Each structure stands twice: as structure tokens, then as C-alpha cells.
Amino acid sequence: MKAFTGIIALALLLTGCAGEKGIIDKAGYQLDVRRAAQAAYPRVKVLVIHYTADDFDTSLATLTDKHVSAHYLVPDVPPLHNGKPRIWQLVAEQELAWHAGASFWRGATRLNDTSIGIELENRGWQKRNGVKYFAPFSAAQIAALVPLAKDIITRYQIAPYNVVAHADIAPQRKDDPGPLFPWQALAAQGIGAWPDPQRVAFYLNGRMPDEPVDTASLLDLLARYGYDVTPEMTLAQQKRVIMAFQMHFRPARWDGVADAQTQAIAEALLEKYGQR
Structure with missing residues (x-):
């Protein structure tokens, strides 16, 4: 009888533990989650914005095949449901999507591992007479993107420079x-x-915006901000880095030429957000 009473008491104790706050019952074991480590950081640190360079149906098919993926796809004009624009989630945020490919930012590589990717339906660019012409983004698409991006940034405390x-x-x-x-x-x-x-x-300090500056000095600033700059880069590769920066921060002129305005923007960004 005493043995039976002991078994009952142990069962009641275990039942009490299972119902205790911070104790999670699993099949064959229990988890105690009441003590969280301080040295824990979210996997997601970067939000990457893309365009699909195709129409919606083709973009959706591409992003759901076996070769490439992204977490979200935002149509050019999102359909409204109950007054809200609909966005397609293709990969759960806790899972890795293959959207960044070979990549580098602020000293980190393999950005797929630490980022969320948002694809925007957009035709991208067409070349006419040797000049690239980019397709604009619709107001409805950007309006849908804003709350999604804000939610992601808040969830993972993503820094502005990321x-x-x-x-x-x-x-x-x-x-x-x-x-x-x-x-x-x-x-x-x-x-x-x-x-x-x-x-x-x-930082422009009275100079003309298009006044030429030393390319190496500008690239040093861009490297400090986060871009992939290496000593063995060719002149064409250096130009591509400057062009990427200009398309983001100086869209009125993105020819990849090192000038005073681009340099001043880079210095102002480093002052505001710090270097990698």
C-alpha cells in the first residue's frame, strides 16, 4: 500500500510540473524554459529587397520551383481582400530561403542564412540605345510593402543599415x-x-556635386559602410560597387563615377550609422 501511495504522489508531482508555467511537456521528455540565456541573438539580421524582373505568374512559378525562393512576393498591384492588400508568403521566416545567393554585407557572407528576402513584382530594366531604363514601382505595391517591412524590422530589431x-x-x-x-x-x-x-x-563643403574625387578613397568609405571591396578588384568591378551605392543613395546619378556628392553621402551615412 505504501508503494502504491508513493507512485501516486510521484505522478501527482510530475503532473504538477507539467502544468507549471515554463514547463513544456513533450513526447518522452519535458522542457524547462524558465531560464533563457542572455547570449542569444535572432538569426535574422538583414532584410533584402529584390525585384523579380518578370510578371506575377512567372515570378510566382520561379520562386516556388526547386532552384530559387524568397520569403515574400508582393504583386505590382496587390489584390484587396477586406480592404487589405494580399501578399504571398512563400517561405516561413524561420526557414532559409535562397534569394541572396553569393553575397556579402558588413563582413558577413552567406546572407541567405541571416536574412529575409522580399521580392517585388517588377519588370526590372530594359536597354534602349545602350541605356538601361528601369520600370517604376506602383504606389499600391509600395503601400503594401511598408507594413510588411515594418513588421519584419520590429520582429527582429533589424538595424536601418541592414x-x-x-x-x-x-x-x-x-x-x-x-x-x-x-x-x-x-x-x-x-x-x-x-x-x-x-x-x-x-561634407560636400561647397564643392560641385559632380566634382571628381579619388576612387580609392570613396571605395574605402563604401567598404567601411558595408560593401564588398577588395584590393584585386578590376576598374569595372569598382564601378559596379559605386553604382550599387548610388542606385540606393544617389538615384539621380548612378553611373559608377566617384564624385563629391557620392563621397559626401557616404561620409554622412558613416557618421550617422557607424562602420562595420
């Missing part, structure tokens, strides 16, 4: 989302980085 273009993290391969993406307007809503105009003017 909201980036695909071109920022892979400038030798990518142009997206291009110079028509409204980075400045989004930064005003808390999405991404943008330099303070008065500090840009301070």
Missing part, C-alpha cells in the same frame, strides 16, 4: 531593386537608412 538592396550585397551580379525604388520615402517611415541632408551638405 535593410538593403540585392545590389548592395551582390553588386557584381545584381541591379535590383534599381534606382527607382523609393528608399528615401521608406527611410522616412522607419524602413532603412538615409543620410541627413545637412550633413551631406557639410
Whole structure:
């Protein structure tokens, strides 16, 4: 009888533990989650913005095949349901999507491992007479993107300088989302980085915006901000890095030429957000 009473008491004790706050019952074991480690950090640190360079149906098919993926796809004109724009989630945020490819940002590689990717349905660029012309983004698409991006940034406490273009993290391969993406307007809503105009003017220091500057000095600034700059880069590769920066922060001129305005913007960004 005493043995039976002991078994009952043990069962009641275990039952009490299972119902205790911070104790989770699993099949064959229990988890105690009452003590969380302080040295724990979210996997997601970067938000990468892309364009699909195709229509919605083709983009959806591409992003759901076996070769490439992204967490979200935002249509050019999202359909409204109960007054809200609909966005397609293709990969759960806790899972890795293959959207960044070979990439580098602020000393980190393998950005797929630490980022969330948002694809925007957009035709990308077409070349006419040797000149690239980029397709604009619709107001409805950007309006749908804003709350999604804000939610992601808040969930993972993503720093402004880690909201980036695909071109920022892979400038030798990518142009997206291009110079028509409204980075400045989004930064005003808390999405991404943008330099303070008065500090840009301070660093411009009376120079003409298109005054040539030393390319190596500019590239040093861009490397300190986060771009992949290496000593063995060719002149064409250097130009691609400068062009990616300009498409993001100086969209009025993105020819890849090192000039005073680009340099002043880079200095103002480093002052505001620090270096990697």
C-alpha cells in the first residue's frame, strides 16, 4: 500500500510540473524554459529587397520551383481582400530561403542564412540605345510593402543599415531593386537608412556635386559602410560597387563615377550609422 501511495504522489508531482508555467511537456521528455540565456541573438539580421524582373505568374512559378525562393512576393498591384492588400508568403521566416545567393554585407557572407528576402513584382530594366531604363514601382505595391517591412524590422530589431538592396550585397551580379525604388520615402517611415541632408551638405563643403574625387578613397568609405571591396578588384568591378551605392543613395546619378556628392553621402551615412 505504501508503494502504491508513493507512485501516486510521484505522478501527482510530475503532473504538477507539467502544468507549471515554463514547463513544456513533450513526447518522452519535458522542457524547462524558465531560464533563457542572455547570449542569444535572432538569426535574422538583414532584410533584402529584390525585384523579380518578370510578371506575377512567372515570378510566382520561379520562386516556388526547386532552384530559387524568397520569403515574400508582393504583386505590382496587390489584390484587396477586406480592404487589405494580399501578399504571398512563400517561405516561413524561420526557414532559409535562397534569394541572396553569393553575397556579402558588413563582413558577413552567406546572407541567405541571416536574412529575409522580399521580392517585388517588377519588370526590372530594359536597354534602349545602350541605356538601361528601369520600370517604376506602383504606389499600391509600395503601400503594401511598408507594413510588411515594418513588421519584419520590429520582429527582429533589424538595424536601418541592414535593410538593403540585392545590389548592395551582390553588386557584381545584381541591379535590383534599381534606382527607382523609393528608399528615401521608406527611410522616412522607419524602413532603412538615409543620410541627413545637412550633413551631406557639410561634407560636400561647397564643392560641385559632380566634382571628381579619388576612387580609392570613396571605395574605402563604401567598404567601411558595408560593401564588398577588395584590393584585386578590376576598374569595372569598382564601378559596379559605386553604382550599387548610388542606385540606393544617389538615384539621380548612378553611373559608377566617384564624385563629391557620392563621397559626401557616404561620409554622412558613416557618421550617422557607424562602420562595420
